[in-house]
Amino acid sequence: MFKVDKKKLLAKGPDLEEFLVGRKKHYTTYGLGASMYSMNYYSFVKLCKQAGANIQVKKNVVIDLDILDAYIAENLEEGDVENE
Numbered sequence: 001m002f003k004v005d006k007k008k009l010l011a012k013g014p015d016l017e018e019f020l021v022g023r024k025k026h027y028t029t030y031g032l033g034a035s036m037y038s039m040n041y042y043s044f045v046k047l048c049k050q051a052g053a054n055i056q057v058k059k060n061v062v063i064d065l066d067i068l069d070a071y072i073a074e075n076l077e078e079g080d081v082e083n084e
Contacts, residue, residue: 026065027055033063047072 028036034044048054051071053064 027062028065029060029062033065033068 030045034041048063048068051068053067055062055064
């Protein structure tokens with residue numbers, strides 16, 4: 001049998017995919033979220049912190065997209081959208 005080094009396992013952090021499977025809410029990471037919203041990484045991080053959509057799981061952070069979308073919808077002004 002294989003021995004699992006507990007220190008390496010703990011340093012890696014939790015398996016987020018296992019945590020998120022079957023959840024009704026939508027979650028993502030900073031990197032994937034920034035590409036989903038076509039934003040710069042650090043601008044997306046700042047927006048998520050302003051919205052309070054961050055959920056810290058040990059050393060990892062996941063973003064609740066439902067909270068983020070609600071924040072964007074509440075704070076979007078008509079002047080921010082360009083007419084095409």
